[in-house]
Amino acid sequence: MGVEERRQQLIGVALELFSARSPDEVSIDEIAAAAGISRPLVYHYFPGKQSLYEAALRRAAEELATRFVEPREGPLGARLLRVMKRFFDFVDEHGPGFSALMRGGPAVGSTTTNAMIDDVRQAAYEQIMSHLDIAEPPVRLTLVVRSWVSLAEATALLWLDGREIPRAELELQLVHDFAALCAVSAAYDDGMAAVVVRILEQEPLEGPFGELVGRLMAIAPTVMEQVVADDRTA
């Protein structure tokens, strides 16, 4: 094997091991054994454990970023739902490696890996903004999109810890969360209200956004009655 080919093989082997156990728990010896080469030979291709780990995490980060790419066709809610499915595919496949990357730790919490994580977040942010296609995005939209990216990260990490809730439910929930966070911002800000109307204009009633609005409108009267009734007796 050539140098680059061997490096790519070792990265692949490392990622395979990180899908079952945290990078902190995987030794160079194990990577060498799984690749069928000697430990010193691993060090020939990567000067240290940290450099192999960083190379593996870089490939994983790049792969994750590619999963955000979605054709700009059809309603936004359906597009976002497809991206969420691919995001959870990735999280599912890379379990412990994804957790370690996002949570930091001895093998990963370096300036280099933090910069990689920021790059992935930035890629997610830019993809969403390109789909929203708003010439001069209000600062509140930037905040909603970026904070929702954090919410998606946190939700995926929490899901990995026990996998108690079906992932399909969380994929849809995150699409709804996006709409809900936009709606909250729109309740107090005209610029955001215009953005929300613009998004919903393209949404069919049976899409994820339309469905959420329908469901909330269906339970809202009961909730409002409850609030009003309570207010009267207070």
Next chain:
Amino acid sequence: MGVEERRQQLIGVALELFSARSPDEVSIDEIAAAAGISRPLVYHYFPGKQSLYEAALRRAAEELATRFVEPREGPLGARLLRVMKRFFDFVDEHGPGFSALMRGGPAVGSTTTNAMIDDVRQAAYEQIMSHLDIAEPPVRLTLVVRSWVSLAEATALLWLDGREIPRAELELQLVHDFAALCAVSAAYDDGMAAVVVRILEQEPLEGPFGELVGRLMAIAPTVMEQVVADDRTA
């Protein structure tokens, strides 16, 4: 000064410096100068830079956790809003130190500091759960509360980066976001719907939760008309 007194003074000086610049940019020399002692004397109290930084971050983390404590009196929305004000007070006072702590980096991204951050998140989660006072919280509620804690963190970090949106607006928005994330979960899950009704039972119409529901109900018909009209023409 006694040993413990001097240690506390150095921690205080370090936190003061971290409120203006990132821990990575603050040297032990500066901390020594600000405390009016020699550099070797700092090392007498703290064996290395990392141990002083960790002690400072520990004190900050403990202080942040105390700000989550709120009497269990009055409507939940108003309680959460008061906690958000104290949270943003903390973020405001500790700016660069808070950013560095949450974002990781050479001086902070260690196993010890990561564990501190997890402790703060856990304290926030436990406070909220104690206020919600639900005997057997559904797993979806745990997810909503924990992911909202991440959202609050992310929102505060984004706010620090330029402070473009007034913090009072974000404090209220985070309270609303909490309600919105609960509502999304409630739209598909009966257990969460029961939790939401239970929360709203205690809310006055003029409180932050009641106000949000009112505002959203006010804009909802326009949005629904838009969606329905678009669906007809599609």
